[in-house]
Amino acid sequence: MELIRGSLASNDVVDxxxxxxxxxxxxxxxxxxxxxxxDFPPRSGTNVVVDNSGAIELLFSNPISKFSAFITYITxxxxxxxxxxNMLLGQLVSLTNDNTFFSGNNPNxxxxxxxxxxxxxxxxxxxxxxxxxxxxxxxxxxxDHSTPPIHDVPEPSTGGLxxxxxxxxxxxxxxxxxxxxxxxxKG
Numbered sequence: 498m499e500l501i502r503g504s505l506a507s508n509d510v511v512d513x514x515x516x517x518x519x520x521x522x523x524x525x526x527x528x529x530x531x532x533x534x535x536d537f538p539p540r541s542g543t544n545v546v547v548d549n550s551g552a553i554e555l556l557f558s559n560p561i562s563k564f565s566a567f568i569t570y571i572t573x574x575x576x577x578x579x580x581x582x583n584m585l586l587g588q589l590v591s592l593t594n595d596n597t598f599f600s601g602n603n604p605n606x607x608x609x610x611x612x613x614x615x616x617x618x619x620x621x622x623x624x625x626x627x628x629x630x631x632x633x634x635x636x637x638x639x640x641d642h643s644t645p646p647i648h649d650v651p652e653p654s655t656g657g658l659x660x661x662x663x664x665x666x667x668x669x670x671x672x673x674x675x676x677x678x679x680x681x682x683k684g
Contacts, residue, residue: 505525505544506525506527507525507526507527507530507531507532507544508524508525508526508531509524509525510523510524510525510549511523511524511525511546517557517558517559517561517639518555518556518557518558518637519555519556519558520546520553520554520555521553521554521555521556522548522549522550522551522552522553522554522627523546523547523548523549523553524546524547524549525544525545525546525547526544526545526546526547526631527543527544527545528543528544528545529543532545532631535598535599536569536571536597536598536599536604537569537597537598537604537631538569538598538604538605539631539633540567540605540633540634541633541634542633544633545631545632545633546631546632546633546635547627547628547630547631548621548623548624548627548628548629548630549627549628550626550627551625551626551627552620552621552622552623552625552627553620553621553632554618554619554620554621555618555619555620555621556617556618557616557617557618557619557637559639559640560580560581560615560616560617560639560640561615561616561637561638561639561640562611562612562613562615562616562638562639562640562641563609563610563611563612563636563637563638564578564609564610564616564619564636564637565607565608565609565610565634565635565636565637566607566608566609566621566632566633566634566635566636567605567606567607567608567632567633567634568591568605568606568607568608568621568630568631568632568633569596569597569604569605569606569630569631569633570591570595570596570597570606570623570629570630570631571594571595571597571623571624571629571630572594572595572623572624572629572630573590573591573593573594573623574589574590574591574608574621574622574623574629574630575588575589575590575591575620575621575622576588576589576590576608576619576620576621576622577589577619577620577621577622578610578612578616578618578619579616579617579618579619579620580614580615580616580617581615581617583618586610586612586614586616587610587612589608589609589610591606591608592606605633608621613640613641614640615640616637616640
């Protein structure tokens with residue numbers, strides 16, 4: 498699922514507008530209106546999400562296994578992935594402390610996780626007061642938490658079954674023979 502294409506307008510707060518994810522401290526900026534696209538060029542389209550008033554948190558109602566976002570920033574970023582028990586599953590740190598266009602570094606650095614255990618929360622931390630990064634082309638995939646396949650007990654080979662059958666037949670024949678021999682001697 499890819500988010501933040503053109504579905505929200507400039508200055509809209511992003512919270513629970515999308516299925517399976519709730520954003521905290523995220524607001525839409527739009528090129529040509531509220532975004533300085535010279536320093537923070539969108540990767541695609543015109544909308545990006547800014548860290549409004551602090552770290553952006555993404556809470557997933559169903560765990561995901563893959564996450565990616567393209568981020569342009571003016572301070573060192575930490576991107577952390579957590580499971581449903583709030584245990585850290587992965588951590589990414591930005592390549593530089595500034596990747597805006599005029600810094601000479603490449604804007605829109607990709608941050609991505611591929612964690613099969615299931616991510617329930619992503620925390621993206623820049624400046625504590627916010628307004629330090631923008632994200633574009635956010636995408637994620639739901640984790641596959643289907644029941645693992647149940648492996649059947651392997652079936653015995655045909656030769657093994659035939660040998661077992663012969664042993665049981667021989668034993669039955671022997672028991673019947675001993676039984677009939679005993680009856681004849683008693684009589």
